[in-house]
Amino acid sequence: MSYAKRSRQEMAQRLAADIHDGAYVNLGIGLPTLVADHLPKDREIFLHSENGILGMGPAPAPGDIDTDLLNAGKQPVTLLPGGAFFHHADSFAMIRGGHLDICVLGAFQVSASGDIANWSTGEPDAIPAVGGAMDLAVGAKNIWVMMEHLTRKGESKIVARCTYPLTGVGVVKRVYTDLAVIDITANGLVAYDLVPGLGLDELQGVTGLPLNAAFSA
Amino acid sequence: MSYAKRSRQEMAQRLAADIHDGAYVNLGIGLPTLVADHLPKDREIFLHSENGILGMGPAPAPGDIDTDLLNAGKQPVTLLPGGAFFHHADSFAMIRGGHLDICVLGAFQVSASGDIANWSTGEPDAIPAVGGAMDLAVGAKNIWVMMEHLTRKGESKIVARCTYPLTGVGVVKRVYTDLAVIDITANGLVAYDLVPGLGLDELQGVTGLPLNAAFSA
């Protein structure tokens, strides 16, 4: 059978649909920032930014850029009415203290036990940089990862054990890929919402790990 | 020889004269609060209150009482222009972090090594209560104690070793009593500014501990 992978925008849209009304959410830099453009209009969702924003709004019009109002990716943003500013220690207390409902992170790899690797490729000559990734990974009530299912070489990014340096241990609850949504549970990986035309067997084949169907009999 | 003890107001005045321009100061509840009335008019001294004030002013006129503006003794106060409010965690971070220049505490006893006992008489049926005393005792750059030199029974409150439960260990730098000012140094107790008519020998006699003169040859 043939199937079409979800585009990045479709992945973002799929994930955004699962964010509940009133949720406090941090969208990691990179791919997860796309989610902001797809938040359901009928829900109030509060976006947090590590550098001290709650109630972050969309990018400003080109003429309205304020160089004092940036997101964690250092891009200009806006503040919604009802938003608030705070300093970095308060912001990371909010993260580490478990107050965010959902944090969406990009990743190089996620393991079947919920480990995440997203900060370093481990190459010896790479300039290391971690930012807030490790804080976010341990902090939110729900860590969701958004990433392509396979590397460019066709290897699964969902793995038995991460080979890249870890960001957090046993923290990821759900992965949104361009092929499916996969929950990481105590009873193993549970796959659902596969792209049309893709069967569970085929997904299991490319993933290389046992996958359970969400509603098996 | 005969001498007159310093009154409580004279003790407060004597202590206040030693507070430098620009000092950040916390005045403990009880006797030390009297110091506020004697701050030299030609100096700007910043009073801190544990419950979240920097730049605390004097008591308000009776008609101007604001029940939301209290000091650590839960009495109505005012705020000077330039004063600021903050929450309790920030306030005690300020204390514990060593940002206050001087904290003036009352005490039951002070030991020759700078221990202070001021929170509990240790009586078995007493209701215990500590408040911010232990935080203040470890926090300020200079812990000064203000107390009568002798108990009502005539026993010295400056002692070789405290018999009351400790508030802090080795923290007191100076004691202002109704008889003298006494520095606690690595080389022992140094007494100065004795009340007129009181000799060092006599002071040593009532104190029961060796006292050095401040400027011995």
Place this chain on the structure above:
Amino acid sequence: MIDKIQGSLAAALAGVQDGSTVMVGGFGDAGLPNELVDALIVQGARDLVVVNNNAGQGESGVAALLASGHVRKIICSFPRNVDSQVFDELYRSGKLELELVPQGTLVERIRAAGAGIGAFYTPTAFGTELAKGKETRRINGRDYVLEHPLYADYALIKAEAADRWGNLVYRKTARNFGPVMATAAKCAIAQVHRTVALGELDPEAIVTPGIFVARVVKVPRVPAAAIAAGRQ
């Protein structure tokens, strides 16, 4: 639309279970959520652990909560007051458990709970009775005591104004424990004098962002004269 503003004190306190840990803000009369505390007595949850700087004064507020018999234990820094007779009698008769904590350690433990800190070393109380049995450590030549976070199921706090997202501003020293307790509770409930439209609070001056506040209830300000009368 998210609207955290409740229609009544009873609604604000719905669901409080027996055995809950309940933080109560306030220092002196400033910031004490007396109406929420009164409503908690009516709500009826028992076997409570209460965290407050004091242990009630006079016969109302926290003192009335203690007198109701609904409290098993109180965690505070300064229970003794000239008018703490309700606490004094319960404590002396062994009907109320007391955990005495230095004020700065109390609020730092509350902050640690809200900030995801597992434990911390503080110099406060080292070498005193209140550090007995606690782990200590010398760090860079100074002695510290290990202290653990203090979590709550509910925090009852009082603020000046709120919007429907639960953003809070306080007034003068009524701020005290409120902002910190809100971070440490699963469900923080704020009584406020004013509710305002979204966007009306200055984003630079919001002290408690709404993420920390589950429910808000409006309680009109009691004139100072009435407070004084009630105290007599």
Place this chain on the structure above:
Amino acid sequence: MIDKIQGSLAAALAGVQDGSTVMVGGFGDAGLPNELVDALIVQGARDLVVVNNNAGQGESGVAALLASGHVRKIICSFPRNVDSQVFDELYRSGKLELELVPQGTLVERIRAAGAGIGAFYTPTAFGTELAKGKETRRINGRDYVLEHPLYADYALIKAEAADRWGNLVYRKTARNFGPVMATAAKCAIAQVHRTVALGELDPEAIVTPGIFVARVVKVPRVPAAAIAAGRQ
């Protein structure tokens, strides 16, 4: 009369010694005290340890400070950027020491220094390379890493407005590390766009009380167009 407002950037930086630890506020361009950093290069102190979230971008500000050769070590969370070429080369050639710290741990370590906390247990980085060699502890079923305070001799920060007592307010996300760094330094130096009369700042909205600020210097706001031009 206490007046912390200095007449010049040079006066604000007087006395910085070789070997000092210098914290520098800012996240992205917001809150970066670029003029103070430039003046620090001129001031000439060497062998510095710099604490900043990043490690310089482009050729100015922190990057210029690194390029000056006055910095021995940098403590930061995210040195790598598309335009962090100055850092990259110094690091690769072994001329600059790097201590990489997760962002939340970095700011909590700074907060601990300012708040008199001897050490704390954080869940961040447990089980990762960045926790290697660090003491860990399981508390209530969760694993934590022990982290220590990060003190500074100087903090260079940028705020929006100050009064002569050193009270500060910030603007939007330019607040970031400034208020916390000010608490951890023996001498915090703030560059501000405006100085105002005492009493003009709202006491409810002051973010950094003057107790944490030793010196203030006024630096006019650079128009956004000039910033953009400087980046090209």
